[in-house]
Amino acid sequence: MSSASKEFPGLRFDPAPGLLPALGQLAEKVHQAAGQLGNVRTELERTLRDPGAWTGLAGGSCHDAVQHIYPEVWIMHDALSGVEHTLGEWSYLLADYQRSRTTLEAQAVAVRARVKQAKADPNIDVAFFELAGQSAENQEALLRRHAQAKQALEQAQGELDRIIKAAEGLKKQHDESARTFAKQIRDFADHLPDKNTMTPAGSKIIPPYFTKPPLGDEDVGPKREFNVAEPTAKDRATKLAAMGMVVGQSEYYENPRAASYLKQWLEGNGEDVQFEAVDFINQNPAFQKELRKTMLAGASSGQFDTGWKSGKISEDMNLPGPDGKKPKLSDWYYSMNGYQYRIVGSDFRMVNGEPVGQVRVDIYKRYNWGSPEGGTHRNDIKGIPQNDLARLNETGLAHDFDIVGSTTFYAPPRQSQ
Structure with a gap:
């Protein structure tokens, strides 16, 4: 044996x-x-x-x-x-x-x-x-x-x-x-990063000075509170449908991040979920373009801080990358379509027309669904009204949470040829 x-x-x-x-x-x-x-x-x-x-x-x-x-x-x-x-x-x-x-x-x-x-x-x-x-x-x-x-x-x-x-x-x-x-x-x-390119990297740890942006109007209100209402048969049916969405995102659409976030929402305790902001930057040519524009604009002042700004994956995914092809961002889209970001630069200067210095990028997303206070739900999930999904947090069948990511990297000077 x-x-x-x-x-x-x-x-x-x-x-x-x-x-x-x-x-x-x-x-x-x-x-x-x-x-x-x-x-x-x-x-x-x-x-x-x-x-x-x-x-x-x-x-x-x-x-x-x-x-x-x-x-x-x-x-x-x-x-x-x-x-x-x-x-x-x-x-x-x-x-x-x-x-x-x-x-x-x-x-x-x-x-x-x-x-x-x-x-x-x-x-x-x-x-x-x-x-x-x-x-x-x-x-x-x-x-x-x-x-x-x-x-x-x-x-x-x-x-x-x-x-x-x-x-x-x-x-x-x-x-x-x-x-x-x-x-x-x-x-x-x-595949170590090339120090002669602007490759985002860093400790990938949320720094102690990471401050979340204030919640938007659609993210506050009595119906956004957790576990304050009794679930109905319809609520339980909605949760079952959402559990099916987890399998669909993972197996059919091949969006593992979207599946894991949805599963966390259905089974988690509301604690923050940290993701690798470096992956978000590397896979998103539109954000890379915004990042470079920000550094070029702020380098002359030495220090800059954009404050919290808004972005949308649905818009980012329509901008072709350097190869002329649109990036495949469906996993990010179903994970955190409407996101917020903040770019902070320090010790910057221009060297041979290129911005050089230290950069921090913070990214934030409040993970919840629909508009439980009323209004028209978003249409990126077929067959399940998102307002019905949003109510699951109110009934305790799901738990809204924050998605946070931060990365610090050094934008080095180009080496002379």
Whole structure:
């Protein structure tokens, strides 16, 4: 008997292999390394921003040298932070897979016992000689017991087959996830940002000075309060339809972010959800254009802050990218169509006609639906009035939440050719 069969006597294989303690130790080592590099980055940033630290010809030369070193430190810190974040995500997902494995194994052990018991039933096999010489009444009783025993065995075997099939599905999902996370980690080393381009990056951690914008008129009001009304049969039907939308976004439309946010809304506790603002920027040519325009306009003043401004994915997705093609932003559209953003620049100047300095981009979205106070609902979800969806928060069947993202990056000078 294989080791997997001994460890999992019910399933006879491990559908979610992996050592969580070892993964935790690795994540802690990466966390420490990223922290040390983060401290170096912080010190370099503080020193570069202190004009009094650089005096005389030697001071100016040293400032230039440190300024060229800083992007390298920033890039490595960003890569290590990305690895740390990815390891954390995989650890969380693996733990979830292994919890499912535990449940399936317990079910399989119990059902295998039923299969064994059913096979041991003396009525499961009926020989011809047992029927011979019996009265018609006894023959009927014997055949009835045989049919019942056979049915019990078939039911137990069928249930065991369903459990094994579910475990096989879990194994497939586990292996696909493992490959995805492994590729993400390799990509941090294989595809480091080019310091000679304006590549957004940063710690990807919401900074303590991130201040949310004030809520808009459609996001306030008594009907926006959570769990203050009793749900009706219609509300429960709306939630069921929304649960179907989760599957549709994930499987049919292939919008995993939209599916996860909708699931969070239906099952979460209203806490903020953080996303990678760097992904939003890198995938959105229209926002990149707005970002560059903002830096060009503000560089001459050294410091700038746009304050909170509004954007729409529905408009961004219609602007062609550098390749002339419209970007594929449907996942962002169904996740956070109407968003708000703030661009803050510091230590900026123009070098050879290019803006150089430190940039922070904050992005915010209030995740709720429709207009529960009345009015016309939006039409980007077919078949389900969004005002009906919005009411789920009021009845406690869903919970509105905030989506927040922030990234800080260095826009370096172009290197001379």
